[in-house]
Amino acid sequence: MNDMPSDSGYVPPKVWTWEKPSGGHFASINRPIAGPTHEKALPVGKHPFQLYSLATPNGVKVTVMFEELLAAGHTGAEYDAWLIRIGDGDQFGSGFVDINPNSKIPALMDRSGPEPVRVFESGSILVHLAEKFGAFLPASGPARTEVLNWLFWQMGSAPYLGGGFGHFYAYAPVKIEYAIDRFTMETKRQLDVLNRNLADRRFMAGDEISIADFAIWPWYGQLALGRQYGAGEFLDVETYEHVQRWAKEIDARPAVKRGRMVNRTFGEPSEQLHERHDASDFETKTQDKLEG
Amino acid sequence: MNDMPSDSGYVPPKVWTWEKPSGGHFASINRPIAGPTHEKALPVGKHPFQLYSLATPNGVKVTVMFEELLAAGHTGAEYDAWLIRIGDGDQFGSGFVDINPNSKIPALMDRSGPEPVRVFESGSILVHLAEKFGAFLPASGPARTEVLNWLFWQMGSAPYLGGGFGHFYAYAPVKIEYAIDRFTMETKRQLDVLNRNLADRRFMAGDEISIADFAIWPWYGQLALGRQYGAGEFLDVETYEHVQRWAKEIDARPAVKRGRMVNRTFGEPSEQLHERHDASDFETKTQDKLEG
Numbered sequence: 001m002n003d004m005p006s007d008s009g010y011v012p013p014k015v016w017t018w019e020k021p022s023g024g025h026f027a028s029i030n031r032p033i034a035g036p037t038h039e040k041a042l043p044v045g046k047h048p049f050q051l052y053s054l055a056t057p058n059g060v061k062v063t064v065m066f067e068e069l070l071a072a073g074h075t076g077a078e079y080d081a082w083l084i085r086i087g088d089g090d091q092f093g094s095g096f097v098d099i100n101p102n103s104k105i106p107a108l109m110d111r112s113g114p115e116p117v118r119v120f121e122s123g124s125i126l127v128h129l130a131e132k133f134g135a136f137l138p139a140s141g142p143a144r145t146e147v148l149n150w151l152f153w154q155m156g157s158a159p160y161l162g163g164g165f166g167h168f169y170a171y172a173p174v175k176i177e178y179a180i181d182r183f184t185m186e187t188k189r190q191l192d193v194l195n196r197n198l199a200d201r202r203f204m205a206g207d208e209i210s211i212a213d214f215a216i217w218p219w220y221g222q223l224a225l226g227r228q229y230g231a232g233e234f235l236d237v238e239t240y241e242h243v244q245r246w247a248k249e250i251d252a253r254p255a256v257k258r259g260r261m262v263n264r265t266f267g268e269p270s271e272q273l274h275e276r277h278d279a280s281d282f283e284t285k286t287q288d289k290l291e292g
Numbered sequence: 293m294n295d296m297p298s299d300s301g302y303v304p305p306k307v308w309t310w311e312k313p314s315g316g317h318f319a320s321i322n323r324p325i326a327g328p329t330h331e332k333a334l335p336v337g338k339h340p341f342q343l344y345s346l347a348t349p350n351g352v353k354v355t356v357m358f359e360e361l362l363a364a365g366h367t368g369a370e371y372d373a374w375l376i377r378i379g380d381g382d383q384f385g386s387g388f389v390d391i392n393p394n395s396k397i398p399a400l401m402d403r404s405g406p407e408p409v410r411v412f413e414s415g416s417i418l419v420h421l422a423e424k425f426g427a428f429l430p431a432s433g434p435a436r437t438e439v440l441n442w443l444f445w446q447m448g449s450a451p452y453l454g455g456g457f458g459h460f461y462a463y464a465p466v467k468i469e470y471a472i473d474r475f476t477m478e479t480k481r482q483l484d485v486l487n488r489n490l491a492d493r494r495f496m497a498g499d500e501i502s503i504a505d506f507a508i509w510p511w512y513g514q515l516a517l518g519r520q521y522g523a524g525e526f527l528d529v530e531t532y533e534h535v536q537r538w539a540k541e542i543d544a545r546p547a548v549k550r551g552r553m554v555n556r557t558f559g560e561p562s563e564q565l566h567e568r569h570d571a572s573d574f575e576t577k578t579q580d581k582l583e584g
Contacts, residue, residue: 007465007466008466008467008468008469010467010468010469010472011467012461012467012472012526013526014525014526015525015526016473016476016480016526016527030474030477030478030481031477031481032476032477032478032480032484033480034482034485034487035488101485101488101489102445102449102485110437115434117434117437118437118438119437119441120441120445121441121448122444122448123440123444123447124440124441124443124444124445127440127444128437131432140423142407142409145402145411145416145420146410148415148416148419148420149411149412149416151416152413152414152415152416152419152447153394153413153416155415155444155447156414156415156447156448156450157394157451158448159448159449159451159452159455159456160451160455163451163456164451164455164456167474169304172470173299173470174300174470175300175302175303175304176300176302176468176470176471177300178464178465178466179460179471180302180304181308185322185323185324186322186324186455188308188324188325189322189324189325189326190326192324192325192326193326193393193394196326196393197393233306234305234306234307234308235308236307
């Protein structure tokens with residue numbers, strides 16, 4: 001079908017070549033090739049877990065998980081969180097690529113065992129930590145399956161929200177009606193999927209909070225709270241009443257508040273903890289806020 | 293930024309409303325709301341596993357998994373595969389939505405235990421079956437983590453290939469250069485990520501085939517073999533030499549050949565097994581082919 005001229009007048013070439021930046025926010029960090037662009041070792045702190053991340057929704061999933069594990073008494077979940085500035089290309093440094101060959105945050109090095117283990121993709125990190133500590137994911141049975149159903153739902157769905165809706169609504173250099181309509185429709189459908197599920201459940205997979213909530217809330221919970229892409233009114237997020245109730249309940253959890261602050265480089269300075277190396281780091285920030 | 297007119301002349305409204313089909317292939321099945329559109333119970337066969345699916349890449353992941361389990365001697369993995377015609381809206385029937393509230397194939401009902409367990413999202417189905425049979429996913433340790441890293445990589449990456457590149461290159465009613473460029477660049481980057489990983493590994497997570505391969509091959513392996521979107525030349529897939537080697541090795545596996553046939557409604561009639569209820573169903577098809 002590609003030799004048929006379209007309304008736009010654009011006919012794709014026989015072979016695509018990388019001729020120009022495609023433009024828009026984040027254009028400078030998008031490339032058609034993988035691998036490192038420069039040699040750079042990563043810092044290593046004192047804790048068993050070394051996290052290299054940024055407080056995007058995918059990053060927040062993992063810092064919320066660590067803070068929830070610590071709040072639940074899993075003292076082995078102490079972590080150093082190092083800032084990866086994706087706008088500066090930190091994710092293309094050789095040390096980072098060794099952990100995550102996909103050059104995306106978050107990336108984790110688990111140094112709690114005899115050999116360091118690399119863990120990449122936020123969903124994989126959540127499962128890895130949940131299994132290590134026996135927390136927020138049942139070990140077996142239907143309850144485990146239901147948590148994983150929703151965790152994988154998030155992984156397969158959020159690209160339509162972030163890489164689709166968010167990009168074309170907020171970041172692309174030109175407003176393309178077809179693309180905005182396409183991804184808006186899908187985003188609203190996804191919000192409705194969540195709303196129906198939460199109509200008779202407290203949390204995504206049942207009565208207990210789980211890694212499914214930690215994965216879904218940073219994207220769809222924060223979207224419902226009007227924090228993503230300035231799109232709350234456009235998506236009419238207030239109409240998803242069960243998502244609203246759930247989003248607010250999770251938002252109020254102290255561990256979630258802490259998790260949101262880690263590796264954060266935007267918003268109020270008092271809410272930005274660029275690196276996290278100790279539980280007391282949050283107290284310092286709280287003190288700043290009280291004195292600020 | 294949305295009150296600033298863009299080059300396109302399109303300014304998004306304050307609140308999006310569903311006014312018209314967005315057009316293009318699959319337009320009729322895209323909606324901004326979830327839930328069932330009609331009452332319809334699903335058929336149930338004799339085997340422990342009831343699969344409701346279609347031979348898209350996400351469907352093929354699961355039928356390959358079942359066929360590989362059976363080939364490896366896991367006789368408990370017998371399954372009935374029922375056809376879900378997404379163009380006809382079968383995924384919006386009440387019985388299907390009860391299994392997968394997201395109305396996407398594949399959906400699985402595991403009837404091997406005391407209570408039926410619903411499993412949705414292809415990644416979740418792969419993990420569920422792998423853990424049930426202790427196959428294609430190590431039970432613990434770094435090898436398990438590496439398989440899950442790549443499994444989650446697939447879940448988070450393929451929407452850019454299927455919902456992004458495939459849609460704008462092959463299915464959208466108009467060729468939008470910006471969108472095609474954006475998703476082509478990302479698709480080629482993903483192919484390069486795989487190519488680099490496979491440069492010194494036989495399979496995605498190491499020396500052993502795993503659910504990571506079963507997840508990635510139907511999308512990226514078949515893309516590399518020129519079977520997706522007629523885009524082989526456009527993406528210059530031949531240049532990803534390690535992906536080529538891996539894609540061909542997996543393509544040659546008898547269980548993969550069988551898995552590709554199940555719930556298939558396109559291509560050669562002799563390769564279409566609309567429903568699968570018994571191992572002998574494939575033999576009948578082979579006989580058709582020899583006689584055809």
